[in-house]
Amino acid sequence: MLTPQLKKTLDVIESYMIDSGGVSPSYDEIKDVMGLSSKSAVTRLVNALCERGFLRKKHRRSRSIEVIRPSRSDSAVLIECMSKIRDDPTLTRRDTCVLIDRALAQYARQASRA
Numbered sequence: 001m002l003t004p005q006l007k008k009t010l011d012v013i014e015s016y017m018i019d020s021g022g023v024s025p026s027y028d029e030i031k032d033v034m035g036l037s038s039k040s041a042v043t044r045l046v047n048a049l050c051e052r053g054f055l056r057k058k059h060r061r062s063r064s065i066e067v068i069r070p071s072r073s074d075s076a077v078l079i080e081c082m083s084k085i086r087d088d089p090t091l092t093r094r095d096t097c098v099l100i101d102r103a104l105a106q107y108a109r110q111a112s113r114a
Contacts, residue, residue, distance in 0.1 A: 024065035
């Protein structure tokens with residue numbers, strides 16, 4: 001699940017990569033396009049997208065952001081989560097979001113090791 005700002009960040013990165021032939025934007029370029037005041041705000045957004053499994057980046061490398069496309073494994077993670085949610089009527093909306101975020105973060109960690 002993405003917040004509107006995370007969705008906008010992902011859209012900015014994807015459209016930049018399309019326009020530039022696959023080169024990822026710098027944090028300064030993302031900051032300028034999104035109208036943010038600091039690169040630390042971009043860092044938080046990019047890290048949140050990495051934790052949720054939408055991006056991958058190489059640490060200490062410039063322009064190393066990589067968009068991760070959904071695959072069957074992503075679908076399997078979500079289907080498993082949705083089954084848990086369906087089977088437990090006591091889950092609140094917040095619990096549901098946390099459950100999905102944790103599953104996606106786990107998948108992202110496994111994908112980054114591959």
